[in-house]
Amino acid sequence: MSDNDSKPALHFIQEIVEADSTAKRWGAWPDGRPRVHTRFPPEPNGYLHIGHAKSIWLNYGLAAQYGGKFNLRFDDTNPVKEEQEYVDSIVRDVRWLGAKWVGMHEITGKTPVSPELAEAGVLFASDYFQQMYDYAVELVKKGKAFVCDLSAEETSRLRGTLTKPGTNSPHRDRSVEENLDLLDRMRRGEFPDGSRTLRAKIDMAHPNLNLRDPVMYRILHAEHHRTGGAWCIYPMYDWAHGLEDSIENITHSICTLEFENHRPLYDWFLDAINEGRTDDGSGPWGKKIPHPQQIEFARLELTHTIMSKRKLLELVKGGHVRGWDDPRMPTLSGLRRRGYTPESIRGFCADIGVAKFNSTIEIVRLENALRDHLNRIAPRRMAVLRPLRLVITNFPDGQIEQLDAVNNPEDESAGKRQVPFSRVLYIERDDFREEPPKGYHRLYPGNEVRLRYAYFVKCTGCVKDTATGKVTEVHCTYDPATRGGDSPDGRKVKGTLHWVSAAHAIDAEVRLYDHLFAAQDPEDVPEGGSYLDHLNPASLEVLTGCKLEPSLADMKLTRDAFGTIHPDRVQFERHGYFCLDPDATPDQLVFNRTVSLKDTWAKVAKKA
């Protein structure tokens, strides 16, 4: 090939959109650019998780890439499962991720915003209920739908099986007049729940079970979170979804693989409505309505976690986690509280690709995307999580020195800060061994190490509790010539330790997290087992009495105009990335470990 500018590889959906744009298949915006209009259509029956992030980013990313539009639309067609709480959390999470929908009110400051403004531009399928009903009446008139009096059990029995065809409903051949009358009375609430349905008249012998006279409306005398008691019949997903897309003039209706078998039905409904309609609106049925293209891709699966909304709900309700926003949850609210950045989640989504293969991504990929971003933006600080006293026996008692420390070696503009140093410090318990294992180059009797940004110190011994044998204090001497951490004689040390001056340290609680599930695939359980059996008992470790350098007292957790938390993020050197938890109070700092640093030593030590 002679061209050096190899185009970035497009995934299969981008290829479709690209081809459609070239052909102007979906027409053009007023300025002449080809139209691309996507949407994210969550059902408000749970919190969003990282899998939804992939979908949001796919849909919004496509719209952004092709200069198109993106809708946030709630698919709220089942009042018995849906709640306003979920609407609120979903709107919050989509906004936090960085997707911008049509009509969205963007953040302008920290002044709290009204719920109306927070929801500005958000669409609801329930707003289309009347239009959907009108279309249903049209199908009845066209002889393509009928009212069926069969019970749910009978309907199921007559549907047949995967290998055997179904049987026609005895009500399938009712007259249009009778169907119209019955449908009207269903709508008026004359019939009890479950007594009748409106069904499409397709083919009870179809090999695709979705086409065996599917139910379009069921009777549900339930209070809807938005329409209240206005309706007592509610549309089924298959009937509703294509109409929602059509009404919004969506071009590409992207969904996950399990809807592949539903695409023929998606198309059938739209085709049925368009039958007899014309491009110019002449004729008895009027103008043709838009018919978007449904495209399916593989949903995101991750190791060491679960993505099922039902099971996530179980974890919450069963008290296995503290709530939807527990930092161990794969929910966006959990990841946010844990300290994940929207940038890192987007980066992850861009990284993993879009395809039709059912794959499971190793969770380290997510953690890596996180480290990658945090490494660039997080200021470095020193924090001793499991403190051990270190006394510098030749350092003048009462003397305090302020030493310069670099805030972020990856970002010079982050500048420097001063850290107080004195005779008694805390170091990590793990950084001292009376008898060092092979390859250990931290502190042990006779060994010299560097105290980061401070001095070289040489270990002279330790003090032990006579009863327990536990080391309570380590002693060392320092070399005054190494101030700042460099030796004028060119002498090298292998280890560099972080530390905190005991007299200046602030106390904090630190929560360490590990994978919620110990098993790679929590769903992989023997007969009679449960994914709950794989819950990792060590997924949360709470450390108290941690010692932090004084500058950490400035850490903040802010809330934006929508009440969404934005915690400051830091790297505790040699430990990992941390952020303030909403549980923190002015006199009790609480930190979450977002993700640990890669730990080569741990790997070496484990092998030995």
Added chain:
RNA sequence: UGGCCCCUAGUGUAACGGUAGCACGACAGACUCUGGAUCUGUUUGUCAAGGUUCGAAUCCUUGGGGGCCAGCCA
């Protein structure tokens, strides 16, 4: 004894009939005031068999493996 979809290193993902590449991991090394970061190198792959073709990961056939579908859920 149904229909639809899918299968490329350990895990993901490119190659669109013309040299199987990339990322992450793993391993080895360099560098380092974080056993971090960074850099270098190594390793491993087209599910199988036929067919079409000068040439097949790619097209066809058969077989194997996996996913989804029998809600008045989405």
